[in-house]
Amino acid sequence: MKKVPPEAMNNHLLPNLITEKAEQIIKNFTPGNPFYLHVATPLVWKSYEYNKGVQFSMPNYQLKSPAHLLNDTFIERKRQMAAIQALDEQVGRIKRALDAKGISDNTIIAFMSDNGGADLSNPRLEQANHASNEPLRMGKGNLFEGGVRCVSFIWSGLFRRRGYVANRLFHVTDWLPTLWEAAGGQRALMRDDLAVDGVSHWKWLLEGRDKPGPREYLMNKIDSVGNMYAIIREEQDGTLYKMIGGELDTNVPGFRG
Secondary structure (H helix, E strand, C coil): CCCCCHHHHCCCCHHHHHHHHHHHHHHCCCCCCCCCCCCCCCCCCCCCCCCCCCCCCCHHHHCCCCHHHCCHHHHHHHHHHHHHHHHHHHHHHHHHHHHHHCCHHHCEEEEECCCCCCCCCCCCCCCCCCCCCCCCCCCCCCCCHHHHCCCEEEEECCCCCCCCCCCCCCCHHHHHHHHHHHCCCCHHHCCHHHCCCCCCCHHHHHHCCCCCCCCCEEEEEEECCCCEEEEEEECCCCCEEEEEEECCCCCCCCCCC
8 A cells, every 4th residue: 555656646645644534534524423434544554665656754844843943964764854744734625624523522533553563673674764662672664562562542533531641451352342331332242153252341431440440460471383472460460471482583683573
């Protein structure tokens, strides 16, 4: 998806196309008919740009603040900053579309990453990559926290407490039951054949609880082919216990994830 020649989209940046479609969906929303909108942006990816007529960031973003403050000595950092700026504007445009439609107060906005930053410890990734997951260990493509622990945020006018940080276990499978309950659904009404592994965090998020959430453990991976496995457990006091094993070569450059 990221390696589409510019001429195929009339030099229109893919994230902008995605954002325009999201704005259109919100604008055409019919009151009384709830909707779910998933915006899968390709930003921010690693900053390496191929030299075969493919472009990840548009030059106009490199002219904006704060990217334009960086000189061209490290051009990849400037392009990375431009991509972050483009992502920031994506989120802002979608929020403004919700405001213009008058439905922000009845909307839940969830923002998440799919993995840790891709650092240079992984030889499969190209150079000019500026991610850092410190103090977490390693990055994208492995089972340590630098690869699987991601930042996210959720916003809603329904929350009683706002602006707090929660360091609790939350798995990607938890989004389905969490949003299902937020929309008024009951877990008992979910089809049994869906075999849902996630747990709902909605009540915990709604009340802004400081105590541990409903998830006690997280099975991260069981790979019989690559012989790798990982599991994380959280105690009631918030202490995390991790078990990671298998064929994990963490010596750079012989990294394997």
